Amino acid sequence: MLRVLTAGESHGPELIAVMEGLPSGVPLLAEDIQADLQRRKLGYGRGSRMKFEQDELTISGGVRHGLTLGSPIALRIGNTEWPKWTEVMNPAPVELTEKSRGRGAALTRPRPGHADLVGMQKYDFDEARPILERASARETAARVALGAVARAFLAELGIRLVSHTLSIGPVRVPDDAPVPTPDDVAALDADPLRCFHPETSERMVAEVDDTRKEGDTVGGIVEVLAYGLPPGLGSHVHWDRRLDGKLAQALMSIQAIKGVEVGDGFETTRRRGSAAHDELFVTSDGIARGSDRAGGTEGGMSTGTVLRVRAGMKPIATVPHALRTVDVATGETAAAHHQRSDVCAVPAAGVVAEAMVAITLADVVLEKFGGDSVKETRRNLTAYVDGIAESLRTSAQPVDLAHDLAL
Template identity: 40%
Template structure:
């Protein structure tokens, strides 16, 4: 079973993860992982923190040379901002230093009451989206392995606020190159200008803005996941992972939210061409009854506005119970662009885990061969 745990705080010394279950003899490209971390850090609407951190992963176990050994893989990302915060992080806070004014929409209030530390700082440090750096590193290793067996995961920004980008084939390499050149990761130049404009307006107003992301997974063979038990359904598993990402509030598979479609038009017709079952449409998003059907797994992910805002809204001091204006912590104006990169790598972990459940192997070449044999069989 592929699994991982991560730990670390936003301003702590480092973020760390232990990834267990990766087959042996897979060649790990550290530069590929670091490039995914770099992709996560850039984008229009990013805050000052990204000017401080230059994330690079260090792998301290599970490799010999650049090959996996089959042992647990330990990853580290050091926080450069730790030097400025270590005095605060490494001691008990004085009473007057404790944060007791929660930001609505964040984990401040619920964390304060759940763990009873008397200081919101403890919740802030762990609920921060800084944690997504180490999850991106874990996912990037998984994503690289998936590419080796013919599974590609790509994304683009679909909307910022009420402004939408046009539909584009993100598996067309020329199209995807243009998307990756864009600071807001969209295809249409008109949409790019609209996205930048609304982010600029929000920054001036002390606001933040959400949006949506088009996420697509190509190459997953038919038969991954299961309907035999409720907790084995592939769309359920992916939903669980995606919804665990900070800021995600809703997801859609295929055209599941298009209420104009009737049964005869929503259900994807089944054809047989050139030795394969194919679909002329993909309204279901590549998954039927919790099982992949061989089409692209298409998901739209909706990201809420970041809760750390400069604009004043009401909250309460948890100590005095007096009404206060919300407090502000340094943050981005929009998290949609970096979230698209995090999501690519986040879902890679779950897809690889399901592939390894289908084709359990201790060595990477055995895993790759099993997938190739399965893909080459007669339908």
């Protein structure tokens, strides 16, 4: 079982990420984690902050000579902007100098769509700085770093992930478009919106341009696919052990995510039952499903087919044309505080979603197969798959009804 913890504020000296429970023997290099931190900055429509945040990574514990030790993994992501914020975010009581007073001014106009107002109520603050610093999506850098660790573990078991952008605002990839595989990550990262459909990507760029011209922001939908999963991860026996439930919680915890679906999700609710489920057929490769509507889970467990989950991101709430709010210091209507922001951060949300799915899958893999070393985990997984009765073995690929059943 994995335990994951992040700490730190947006303009603090660093973010801290800790993962406990990962087996020993997983190959892990700082440059691999750093590469994922750079991927988090990708995407057309990002703001200026992505250009000067360096995300200086240090592995502080749990790794020796490129291999995990089985002890807690500790990561530090330094904030290169910290020298500008040493007074405003100092943990000790300090008097702000003239230079820092503007940056450290009380934020008494909470921003709609953010944690500002509710956080001030809950934690008894009279301004939003203590809330927005931790609520900021900057925290996702720590999640992406831990996701890279989880993906390195999963890769040792033959499990690989990929994420891509399905929609930006009203512009969406056609339903019949091909989906990417893990071998397509480089091509996806080279696309301005991390979209696997070139014609749609061009329209997405135009949508972002139009949004920027209007002084607004735009959201969208990302999809994460996991290849190589065995059947039986998760469980039907209790609500908190269901794989789809764990995935939904993990994805909904990402800042600005407002909806999650597994497989065809909400589209399935518009179908009749006869067209909503994946029928089973006998093939030369074992039992195969005739479609992939369920997205790789049934009854709260992985089916052994490709796992497919989607997350919907709302438009960023920090709108250049500041939204109306109330100045809690005066009680009067005012324009909300405006921090630096992106027009569109959906491509980055895909990278973060990929990280959260990786962490979730690593957790359920260890719940099912255990192991203090990755070799032990691999032996346990292999023994489990080999022990499935011949009559119950399934194919990882949906059957081609027009071709395979005719043979």
